[in-house]
Amino acid sequence: MVRVGVNGYGTIGKRVADAILKQDDMELVGVVKTRPDYSALQAVRRGIRIYAPDAESARKLEAGGVPVAGTIHDLLGQVDVIIDATPGGVGAKYKPLYEEAGVKAIFQGGEEADVAEASFSSLCNYEQAVGKRSLRVVSCNTTGLLRLICTLNKAIGVKSVRATLVRRAADPRETKRGPVNSINISPVKLPSHHGEDVKTVLPGLDIVTAAVVVPTTLMHVHLVNLRLARPASLDEVLEALQSTRRIMLVDSGRTGIKSTAELIEAARDAGRPRNDIPELAVFKDSITINGDELILFQAVHQESIVIPENIDAVRAIMNMASREESIRKTDESLGLGTPLW
Numbered sequence: 204m205v206r207v208g209v210n211g212y213g214t215i216g217k218r219v220a221d222a223i224l225k226q227d228d229m230e231l232v233g234v235v236k237t238r239p240d241y242s243a244l245q246a247v248r249r250g251i252r253i254y255a256p257d258a259e260s261a262r263k264l265e266a267g268g269v270p271v272a273g274t275i276h277d278l279l280g281q282v283d284v285i286i287d288a289t290p291g292g293v294g295a296k297y298k299p300l301y302e303e304a305g306v307k308a309i310f311q312g313g314e315e316a317d318v319a320e321a322s323f324s325s326l327c328n329y330e331q332a333v334g335k336r337s338l339r340v341v342s343c344n345t346t347g348l349l350r351l352i353c354t355l356n357k358a359i360g361v362k363s364v365r366a367t368l369v370r371r372a373a374d375p376r377e378t379k380r381g382p383v384n385s386i387n388i389s390p391v392k393l394p395s396h397h398g399e400d401v402k403t404v405l406p407g408l409d410i411v412t413a414a415v416v417v418p419t420t421l422m423h424v425h426l427v428n429l430r431l432a433r434p435a436s437l438d439e440v441l442e443a444l445q446s447t448r449r450i451m452l453v454d455s456g457r458t459g460i461k462s463t464a465e466l467i468e469a470a471r472d473a474g475r476p477r478n479d480i481p482e483l484a485v486f487k488d489s490i491t492i493n494g495d496e497l498i499l500f501q502a503v504h505q506e507s508i509v510i511p512e513n514i515d516a517v518r519a520i521m522n523m524a525s526r527e528e529s530i531r532k533t534d535e536s537l538g539l540g541t542p543l544w
């Protein structure tokens with residue numbers, strides 16, 4: 204049983220913690236929370252132990268009715284691996300603390316790539332991550348792009364990728380972020396960093412990305428234009444995409460789903476926890492092939508897509524299972540591939 208701690212209990216941290224609780228080879232020792240709010244109170248009610256980043260936060264948590272099991276130092280003394288889910292850039296500040304404690308660390312995509320020994324994507328480079336001291340699970344958009352690229356790479360081969368990302372402005376619970384009435388070209392100077400982030404996992408890939416941010420909180424949407432290594436048929440592409448539970452094909456003709464709003468509603472109706480869609484959602488009817496050129500739309504549920512990769516990252520970094528075994532255990536325990544309609 205590998206003992207895991209989670210530092211940061213926001214959008215990603217709370218989902219990672221829940222996912223660890225579902226693994227039969229991992230124990231959630233506790234989570235680090237800074238403030239006493241509804242999330243902290245719910246965690247307490249569910250028996251999750253709360254640790255504080257420092258004495259001042261511990262005092263505030265206790266004053267707010269959240270029992271504190273200790274500080275982050277106490278947590279680090281009891282775990283084999285820490286999953287850092289603090290806001291982007293904060294993880295790097297904790298890195299020396301994790302190293303001092305002799306604890307392996309998994310960071311998130313909001314950190315610079317050099318925070319860890321390797322950037323991680325289960326379908327692309329699981330084997331290279333085995334036994335490392337630190338890993339960085341790439342961002343939600345990068346995880347979505349890499350799942351598609353590595354799945355097609357394995358079956359057919361991918362020569363180049365051009366992608367336009369339509370990004371959500373904020374997560375549903377975030378009240379302070381925008382835009383509210385705008386389409387922000389972000390960044391104006393091309394390419395966007397997302398393609399560069401893909402290259403932290405696939406260094407040789409010819410990929411260029413552009414991104415805009417729109418006033419929605421539900422999901423990101425990508426228009427992906429891929430040059431395959433050779434001409435392929437639609438059946439070959441569909442077979443490749445259906446070979447992994449990490450990708451979901453959305454049949455718009457049959458389901459009527461043509462938007463992120465309807466996708467999230469389908470997840471709600473299906474009783475998915477938190478409406479989560481950790482699978483990459485590829486719109487089947489958008490798949491267009493001209494010889495070796497492939498075009499498609501895909502949607503990324505930013506709040507949950509990186510959760511399976513975080514669980515695989517624990518098994519890789521702790522050398523607990525082969526890639527296939529880890530992916531199977533993660534997918535089964537988290538219910539990936541369970542029908543939404």
Ligand SMILES: NC(=O)c1ccc[n+]([C@@H]2O[C@H](COP(=O)([O-])OP(=O)(O)OC[C@H]3O[C@@H](n4cnc5c(N)ncnc54)[C@H](OP(=O)(O)O)[C@@H]3O)[C@@H](O)[C@H]2O)c1
Nearest residue numbers: 211212213214215237238256288289290291311313343505
């Ligand atoms: N949200 C996404 O769409 C998404 C997708 C993929 C990857 N990521 C990446 O995942 C990471 C976490 O993002 P997130 O969206 O989960 O952030 P978030 O919702 O803002 O949560 C961050 C958590 O960290 C806590 N925190 C803040 N400062 C801290 C500190 N100094 N020490 C310990 N904990 C601290 C916050 O505590 P309080 O709750 O007490 O304030 C909060 O629980 C980032 O690197 C981000 O880029 C995010």
